[in-house]
Amino acid sequence: MACICGKCNDNPFDNAMKDMDKAAKVAGISSLELDVLRKPKRTFIFTFPVRMDDGSVRYLEGYRIQYNDARGPTKGGIRFHPDVDIDEVKALSFWMALKCAVVDIPYGGAKGGVAFNPKECSSGEIERVSRGYIRAVHKFIGADVDIPAPDVYTNSQVMAWMLDEYETIYGKHSPGVITGKPVEIGGSKGRDYATSMGGAYVLRSMKDITGDNPTVAVQGFGNVGLNIARILSSWGYKIVAVSDSKGGVYSADGLDIAKVISCKRIERTVTRLSGAKKITNEQLLELEVDVLIPSALENQITGDNADKVKAKIILEMANGPVTFEADKILHKNKVIVVPDILANAGGVTVSYFEWVQNRRGNYWSEDKVLSMLEKVMANAFTDVRKWAGAFKTDYRTAAYIVAIKKILAAEKMR
Numbered sequence: 001m002a003c004i005c006g007k008c009n010d011n012p013f014d015n016a017m018k019d020m021d022k023a024a025k026v027a028g029i030s031s032l033e034l035d036v037l038r039k040p041k042r043t044f045i046f047t048f049p050v051r052m053d054d055g056s057v058r059y060l061e062g063y064r065i066q067y068n069d070a071r072g073p074t075k076g077g078i079r080f081h082p083d084v085d086i087d088e089v090k091a092l093s094f095w096m097a098l099k100c101a102v103v104d105i106p107y108g109g110a111k112g113g114v115a116f117n118p119k120e121c122s123s124g125e126i127e128r129v130s131r132g133y134i135r136a137v138h139k140f141i142g143a144d145v146d147i148p149a150p151d152v153y154t155n156s157q158v159m160a161w162m163l164d165e166y167e168t169i170y171g172k173h174s175p176g177v178i179t180g181k182p183v184e185i186g187g188s189k190g191r192d193y194a195t196s197m198g199g200a201y202v203l204r205s206m207k208d209i210t211g212d213n214p215t216v217a218v219q220g221f222g223n224v225g226l227n228i229a230r231i232l233s234s235w236g237y238k239i240v241a242v243s244d245s246k247g248g249v250y251s252a253d254g255l256d257i258a259k260v261i262s263c264k265r266i267e268r269t270v271t272r273l274s275g276a277k278k279i280t281n282e283q284l285l286e287l288e289v290d291v292l293i294p295s296a297l298e299n300q301i302t303g304d305n306a307d308k309v310k311a312k313i314i315l316e317m318a319n320g321p322v323t324f325e326a327d328k329i330l331h332k333n334k335v336i337v338v339p340d341i342l343a344n345a346g347g348v349t350v351s352y353f354e355w356v357q358n359r360r361g362n363y364w365s366e367d368k369v370l371s372m373l374e375k376v377m378a379n380a381f382t383d384v385r386k387w388a389g390a391f392k393t394d395y396r397t398a399a400y401i402v403a404i405k406k407i408l409a410a411e412k413m414r
């Protein structure tokens with residue numbers, strides 16, 4: 001099967017299935033019971049035309065996969081990236097189903113994407129891609145059916161265009177069909193940094209391992225990476241390295257995150273930061289730090305480099321950054337991996353809060369959103385830690401067990 005990252009042969013969906021089989025073996029779940037989770041329930045692959053600024057028309061390939069809806073309407077982001085393909089979307093939609101079950105919100109899992117490079121497009125072109133995507137899938141999404149949200153290289157502005165297109169087609173307001181919207185049109189306070197806040201809450205619960213002022217390296221400096229660096233730095237954690245797609249920067253004394261954010265905004269990359277040492281993304285992953293936070297794409301820590309990781313904890317803020325092979329090596333080396341389906345579930349949790357607010361027409365304060373998010377993340381972490389202890393297994397396997405059991409129970413009741 002095709003590699004999605006161009007760097008290795010790890011297929012993220014195959015890896016996800018291996019993780020599921022491992023968890024099922026530990027928990028004594030039969031292979032027959034798992035059949036319902038081996039394939040997506042619905043897969044949409046479509047092409048749609050987009051008029052470019054020079055007047056030409058490009059036909060883009062889009063995807064939407066609704067993996068499992070036993071626990072509620074399906075939920076998951078839309079990614080705009082040149083490497084998007086069906087295997088990636090399949091893995092991401094499966095992880096969404098597990099993630100919603102881990103944090104116990106009443107959703108199934110979905111994911112979508114368009115294979116193109118938004119970095120080479122104007123804002124007008126990105127708007128036309130966003131609207132074209134919705135014209136292609138509008139019959140198959142809905143507040144009670146399937147609810148998209150942002151992901152890599154999509155943001156609240158993209159969600160606003162998508163919502164507007166959907167509402168134009170149906171001739172009525174339907175804010176609950178999309179989350180991660182701007183607050184002005186029904187978004188939730190706190191949603192823009194909820195994924196990072198959720199991960200930060202989980203990490204704070206691991207003070208017994210990290211100590212009080214741990215050193216941290218963050219790979220990826222977009223919505224998730226930037227916000228977790230900002231939050232942890234404000235709590236006194238020392239962020240010694242950050243990176244984006246162009247490379248990274250390092251300072252043993254800790255980076256001034258406000259300066260890094262301003263450099264990223266002005267120069268469009270963190271690599272132009274003055275007073276810090278330039279490093280590569282590969283070097284960042286191998287730094288001697290307490291906590292490593294991959295916040296970019298899949299397959300960053302693989303069988304090839306896992307042995308070189310020196311961090312005590314890997315907090316998976318990206319989806320699928322550690323491969324199945326890498327996991328085995330990290331476990332052997334006593335590196336604790338907090339899995340994506342727990343670590344980055346804060347985003348979908350606040351998306352759920354947004355959807356609840358949209359349906360009630362009643363909006364919450366940021367403090368209320370954050371205190372509810374903290375409770376959800378703390379409960380999920382306690383649950384995963386409890387099962388990891390009970391089965392004497394790693395956190396990923398425990399999180400898979402928690403999720404699979406809930407989904408299969410819902411399937412059984414149906």
Ligand code: NAD
Pocket residue numbers: 150151152153154195219220221222223224225243244245246281295296297298317318319344345347348
């Ligand atoms: P984003 O588009 O805002 O940022 C992505 C960042 O990754 C950018 O800084 C980009 O430069 C960097 N990047 C891209 N390729 C890289 C590479 N090869 N090496 C290092 N950095 C690279 O995306 P995001 O929303 O921050 O999402 C990041 C990850 O978090 C993805 O795996 C996504 O699925 C996951 N995630 C996001 C959310 C959310 O709410 N946005 C929720 C859950 C999980």
